[in-house]
Amino acid sequence: MSVLIVGSTALDSIKTPKAENPRLLGGSASHAAVAASFFSPVKMIGVVGDDFPKRYLQLYRRHGIDLAGLQVKPGKTFHWSGEYEVNLNNRRTLLTELGVFESFTPHLPDTHKTTPFVLLANIAPSLQHHVLDQMANTKFVVADTMDLWLNIALPDLLRLLKRIDGFVLNDSEAHQLTKEDNVFAALRKIHQLGPKYVIIKKGSHGSILSGPHGFFICPAYPLHKVVDPTGAGDSFVGGMMGYLAAARGSVDQNIRRAMIHGSVVASFCCEGFGLNRTSRIKRAHIDQRVRELEKLTKF
Amino acid sequence: MSVLIVGSTALDSIKTPKAENPRLLGGSASHAAVAASFFSPVKMIGVVGDDFPKRYLQLYRRHGIDLAGLQVKPGKTFHWSGEYEVNLNNRRTLLTELGVFESFTPHLPDTHKTTPFVLLANIAPSLQHHVLDQMANTKFVVADTMDLWLNIALPDLLRLLKRIDGFVLNDSEAHQLTKEDNVFAALRKIHQLGPKYVIIKKGSHGSILSGPHGFFICPAYPLHKVVDPTGAGDSFVGGMMGYLAAARGSVDQNIRRAMIHGSVVASFCCEGFGLNRTSRIKRAHIDQRVRELEKLTKF
Numbered sequence: 001m002s003v004l005i006v007g008s009t010a011l012d013s014i015k016t017p018k019a020e021n022p023r024l025l026g027g028s029a030s031h032a033a034v035a036a037s038f039f040s041p042v043k044m045i046g047v048v049g050d051d052f053p054k055r056y057l058q059l060y061r062r063h064g065i066d067l068a069g070l071q072v073k074p075g076k077t078f079h080w081s082g083e084y085e086v087n088l089n090n091r092r093t094l095l096t097e098l099g100v101f102e103s104f105t106p107h108l109p110d111t112h113k114t115t116p117f118v119l120l121a122n123i124a125p126s127l128q129h130h131v132l133d134q135m136a137n138t139k140f141v142v143a144d145t146m147d148l149w150l151n152i153a154l155p156d157l158l159r160l161l162k163r164i165d166g167f168v169l170n171d172s173e174a175h176q177l178t179k180e181d182n183v184f185a186a187l188r189k190i191h192q193l194g195p196k197y198v199i200i201k202k203g204s205h206g207s208i209l210s211g212p213h214g215f216f217i218c219p220a221y222p223l224h225k226v227v228d229p230t231g232a233g234d235s236f237v238g239g240m241m242g243y244l245a246a247a248r249g250s251v252d253q254n255i256r257r258a259m260i261h262g263s264v265v266a267s268f269c270c271e272g273f274g275l276n277r278t279s280r281i282k283r284a285h286i287d288q289r290v291r292e293l294e295k296l297t298k299f
Numbered sequence: 300m301s302v303l304i305v306g307s308t309a310l311d312s313i314k315t316p317k318a319e320n321p322r323l324l325g326g327s328a329s330h331a332a333v334a335a336s337f338f339s340p341v342k343m344i345g346v347v348g349d350d351f352p353k354r355y356l357q358l359y360r361r362h363g364i365d366l367a368g369l370q371v372k373p374g375k376t377f378h379w380s381g382e383y384e385v386n387l388n389n390r391r392t393l394l395t396e397l398g399v400f401e402s403f404t405p406h407l408p409d410t411h412k413t414t415p416f417v418l419l420a421n422i423a424p425s426l427q428h429h430v431l432d433q434m435a436n437t438k439f440v441v442a443d444t445m446d447l448w449l450n451i452a453l454p455d456l457l458r459l460l461k462r463i464d465g466f467v468l469n470d471s472e473a474h475q476l477t478k479e480d481n482v483f484a485a486l487r488k489i490h491q492l493g494p495k496y497v498i499i500k501k502g503s504h505g506s507i508l509s510g511p512h513g514f515f516i517c518p519a520y521p522l523h524k525v526v527d528p529t530g531a532g533d534s535f536v537g538g539m540m541g542y543l544a545a546a547r548g549s550v551d552q553n554i555r556r557a558m559i560h561g562s563v564v565a566s567f568c569c570e571g572f573g574l575n576r577t578s579r580i581k582r583a584h585i586d587q588r589v590r591e592l593e594k595l596t597k598f
Contacts, residue, residue: 087480181386183503184523204482205504208521217518217595222507224483256598296516297596299555 001139002041002066003245005033005238006106006131007121009046009070012274013081013095014230016088021228024274025056026080028121028144031231032238034275035265036119037063038283039242043112045069045131047104049077059279068109073100088226089203108134117245120164121234122146125156132163140244140251142166142197144237150176158193165251166197168237174200183208184215197255201233209259213252218259219297221267221289228273232266235278239265239286257290264289300438301340301365302544304332304537305405305430306420308345308369311573312380312394313529315387320527323573324355325379327420327443330530331537333574334564335418336362337582338541342411344368344430346403348376358578367408372399387525388502407433416544419463420533421445424455431462439543439550441465441496443536449475457492464550465496467536473499482507483514496554500532508558512551517558518596520566520588527572531565534577538564538585556589563588 012026033044043066050072060067076099084091106127116139120128128143141164149157150173161167167190171183180186183200187210190198197211204223209216240255240262247254264286271277311325332343342365349371359366375398383390405426415438419427427442440463448456449472460466466489470482476492479485482499486509489497496510503522508515539554539561546553563585570576 089480181388182523182525184521188523202504205501206516215521215595216598217505217521218598219516219518222483222514222516224481224487226481260598294598296514299515299517299559299593 001116001245002043003036003117003119003241004043004045004112004115005029005036005119005121005241006045006127007032007119007123007234008078008101009044009048010078010080010101011052012230013079014228014273015081015083015094016228017084017086019273021273023053023079024276025059026231026274027078028123028231028234030060030275031234031269031278032119032121032241033060033065034063034278035235035238035262035269036242036245037065038239038265038286039261040117040245042066042242043069043115045106045108045112047071047073047100049073049075049100052077059275063279069107069112071104071107075100082230084228088229106131116140117241118142119237119241120144120160121237125149125153125160128160129156129163140165142168142237142241144168144233145173147173147176161190161194164195166199167195168199168201168233170201170203170233184210197251199237199259201236203229203232206263207236207259209255211252211255216256216259218256218263219293221264221293222296223267223270226270227277229270230274232269235269236262236266238262260290260293261286264293300415300544301342302335302416302418302540303342303344303411303414304328304335304418304420304540305344305426306331306418306422306533307377307400308343308347309377309379309400310351311529312378313527313572314380314382314393315527316383316385318572320572322352322378323575324358325530325573326377327422327530327533329359329574330533330568330577331418331420331540332359332364333362333577334534334537334561334568335541335544336364337538337564337585338560339416339544341365341541342368342414344405344407344411346370346372346399348372348374348399351376358574362578368406368411370403370406374399381529383527387528405430415439416540417441418536418540419443419459420536424448424452424459427459428455428462439464441467441536441540443467443532444472446472446475460489460493463494465498466494467498467500467532469500469502469532486514496550498536498558500535502528502531505562506535506558508554510551510554515555515558517555517562518592520563520592521595522566522569525569526576528569529573531568534568535561535565537561559589559592560585563592
């Protein structure tokens with residue numbers, strides 16, 4: 001089955017203590033769509049300006065991503081610029097130029113409206129709603145978010161939580177949303193807001209699923225060196241959704257291995273700037289790291 | 300086989316945002332010895348003052364801990380007082396009264412000098428050396444430490460690392476020792492300092508082993524509520540050493556399951572003040588949580 005992914009499509013200028021890389025392919029939808037493409041057909045919904053480099057469209061196409069839902073508008077592509085601190089754990093935004101993204105209204109081609117797996121990657125909750133409004137007969141809908149929406153669009157987000165099957169957020173967002181320091185206590189509270197599946201991302205510490213069959217503690221793949229963590233969370237959830245859409249059986253049966261595969265794609269994402277590393281791997285590289293994770297966690 | 304444990308034996312007065320508990324049984328040796336006692340016979344080396352409550356000696360004895368190496372000296376027992384912040388992640392020391400601990404010289408009874416498994420729990424590296432100087436024919440020696448010794452006794456600690464098989468420290472100490480933010484890069488550097496096995500503790504994020512057969516990612520048992528994390532690290536390494544001493548086969552074969560058992564004992568430790576919870580459990584409670592961890596990590 002295929003997965004529909006809506007989110008931001010952007011140009012990222014990223015500064016780390018060791019390097020500076022202007023106008024990389026970025027955005028939540030870009031990272032999630034490429035990650036998902038290793039497992040299943042992907043339909044991407046987004047908007048770019050007429051300055052969007054052709055090579056990035058070619059990159060999407062090389063990954064077999066259906067671009068019928070990608071709008072190309074006169075104007076500039078969303079441009080984000082950020083700087084990471086020495087340990088790569090904290091980043092600050094230097095610049096945000098919304099460009100054509102400012103007036104983005106996701107519009108689904110008819111062929112996309114019954115896609116069974118839906119990933120509402122990080123984007124304003126009102127746009128996530130707008131996508132769901134156009135869909136029918138979905139099988140599994142997951143939303144990601146960020147602290148910004150908790151700050152400026154909480155009512156929209158809370159309404160969204162009642163419409164989705166799974167919700168993905170990081171540990172500090174979980175704390176912000178629930179006022180709970182304890183991640184397991186936070187998970188319980190988030191279920192009460194609606195979603196049956198809740199996943200809390202903890203960066204290099206892995207992630208935790210809470211679902212109908214209890215918790216799953218999902219490890220991160222060990223990396224000796226992180227080059228650029230931008231998009232790792234999007235790669236994680238994108239890889240997970242791609243794996244789920246491709247797998248036989250129920251979401252319940254597959255979600256743990258789906259998270260492991262997402263976790264591995266995220267590890268590749270961290271090893272290069274933007275999509276530089278992720279866009280150069282093959283499914284076999286992912287499967288190799290999944291086997292390693294099996295060995296690294298066995299007891 | 301049995302395990303010899305040297306470390307501090309103290310009275311802990313612990314304040315959390317929710318409660319205040321004076322003069323609990325504490326100290327690295329107390330936590331580690333009780334944790335190890337669920338698995339194998341324990342010989343404890345330490346010192347207490349003549350004010351040390353009889354009920355705490357009885358607690359040690361109920362756990363079958365051999366107290367031949369516990370000195371009782373005229374004067375006051377080491378007293379530590381600390382306060383935890385709201386999220387229990389940070390603590391500050393309010394008071395440290397060394398008492399009889401100030402002049403502590405660990406002295407090993409002849410019956411203790413060939414104990415195969417040795418845990419040098421958190422205590423000054425010079426005292427850890429002093430214990431090793433008295434021993435022969437050890438099979439597996441592990442040392443724990445704390446940031447204080449990295450600050451004031453680094454040369455002693457570095458000398459110790461060349462004499463031990465395993466070294467346990469937390470992530471911030473690993474960073475302090477190696478200047479590496481990345482935990483896997485830090486592990487590599489610590490091996491170069493001597494120990495064949497290095498374990499980095501990450502609190503609620505679990506722990507990571509680096510040994511002759513590569514890494515092991517060890518989960519923490521999920522707790523909805525942490526009452527008092529004091530002693531959790533000592534419980535982890537104590538439980539691990541007790542399990543190793545009891546298990547048939549090589550350390551290599553057993554260390555992963557040993558860490559899992561240590562992790563579970565640490566989870567009980569966090570559920571009560573001091574040793575209140577740990578001292579009330581049975582082996583069956585530990586085995587139950589180990590089985591749960593197996594389910595929580597399977598994919």
